[in-house]
Amino acid sequence: MQKERVLSGIRPTGFVHLGNYFGAVRNWAKMQEEFDCYFCVVDWHSLTTHPDTKELKDNVHRLLAELIASGLDPEKCVLYVQSDVPEIAELYLYLNTMAYQGELERTVTFKDKVRQQPDNVNAGLLTYPVLQAADILIHRATNVPVGKDQEQHIEMTRNYAERFNHRYGEIFPLPKAFNYYGDELIKIMSLSGEGKMSKSENQMNTLYLADDDELVRTKIKKARTDSGPTELNSPKPDYIENLFTLIRLVSSPDVVQRFEADFNNCVIRYGDMKKQLGEDMVKFMSPIREKALAIQHDKTYLSKVIQHGREKARASAGETLKLVREAMGINY
Ligand code: TRP
Numbered sequence: 612m613q614k615e616r617v618l619s620g621i622r623p624t625g626f627v628h629l630g631n632y633f634g635a636v637r638n639w640a641k642m643q644e645e646f647d648c649y650f651c652v653v654d655w656h657s658l659t660t661h662p663d664t665k666e667l668k669d670n671v672h673r674l675l676a677e678l679i680a681s682g683l684d685p686e687k688c689v690l691y692v693q694s695d696v697p698e699i700a701e702l703y704l705y706l707n708t709m710a711y712q713g714e715l716e717r718t719v720t721f722k723d724k725v726r727q728q729p730d731n732v733n734a735g736l737l738t739y740p741v742l743q744a745a746d747i748l749i750h751r752a753t754n755v756p757v758g759k760d761q762e763q764h765i766e767m768t769r770n771y772a773e774r775f776n777h778r779y780g781e782i783f784p785l786p787k788a789f790n791y792y793g794d795e796l797i798k799i800m801s802l803s804g805e806g807k808m809s810k811s812e813n814q815m816n817t818l819y820l821a822d823d824d825e826l827v828r829t830k831i832k833k834a835r836t837d838s839g840p841t842e843l844n845s846p847k848p849d850y851i852e853n854l855f856t857l858i859r860l861v862s863s864p865d866v867v868q869r870f871e872a873d874f875n876n877c878v879i880r881y882g883d884m885k886k887q888l889g890e891d892m893v894k895f896m897s898p899i900r901e902k903a904l905a906i907q908h909d910k911t912y913l914s915k916v917i918q919h920g921r922e923k924a925r926a927s928a929g930e931t932l933k934l935v936r937e938a939m940g941i942n943y
């Protein structure tokens with residue numbers, strides 16, 4: 612049986628953090644064993660919010676290195692850079708004729724960006740979901756692992772695919788947001804307890820794969836706690852639950868059990884818990900960081916990876932575009 616095709620994209624706009632790692636990238640690494648996977652560094656998308664390209668190349672290289680260090684294997688998946696695949700831009704052009712101004716203006720992410728960057732409401736921002744649809748449809752992918760905030764974009768992608776199929780012929784399968792690990796989907800909150808760990812959060816409240824050991828320890832030491840529960844078996848406040856989420860991810864089960872019991876018995880010492888978490892987090896993160904650094908500096912290897920990804924991605928994209936052009940009668 613043919614494997615289902617998975618595609619996801621990640622913007623090269625910042626450092627990969629633990630929210631990206633546990634919420635997305637680690638799952639992608641599992642998916643590549645089971646599915647036909649495409650993972651794309653979407654540098655064109657980043658231009659809609661980050662027009663300054665001075666650091667773009669470094670960011671793309673670092674992101675690729677961090678993805679590989681996190682377990683993506685360029686031999687098991689197609690790992691590539693969006694701007695290496697001009698077929699995406701051509702499909703974007705066609706899909707733009709199927710996307711209506713009104714619905715683009717009503718997109719939640721667009722409205723957010725208008726608020727965040729009122730001086731740069733560019734057309735690329737408006738049609739961001741169309742470019743994302745092109746990313747997905749160019750490989751006729753069906754399964755798109757994304758977080759909740761991206762579901763509207765996937766729905767829009769389905770609409771464009773349906774409109775295309777209806778107007779020109781059945782070319783595209785309809786993709787869906789893909790939550791493969793169901794309830795296991797892990798959300799990492801910021802260490803301050805407010806909102807998700809994210810690229811735009813205060814850097815001290817976010818753990819980045821690139822953080823050195825001391826910084827990891829310091830950030831965890833400063834994570835929000837309180838004076839502890841006063842009633843047996845209390846519910847945990849969000850920021851405490853988040854520390855438990857982290858310790859479950861990186862510490863051994865007996866360590867977790869001990870702190871759970873201490874919490875339930877109202878004798879927990881958060882200082883001790885954070886010290887343990889800091890050490891176990893360093894043990895978990897430092898090999899990934901070291902591997903990423905080594906890859907990032909190995910430009911020969913990186914350029915091989917990029918070229919390999921480009922070839923595989925363009926082969927698949929070229930097939931789709933051929934069908935698209937034939938369906939549209941753009942084949943003189
Ligand atoms: N918009 C996505 C985000 O902000 C990134 C993205 C671009 C993407 N193209 C994609 C995600 C295609 C999934 C599929 O996270």
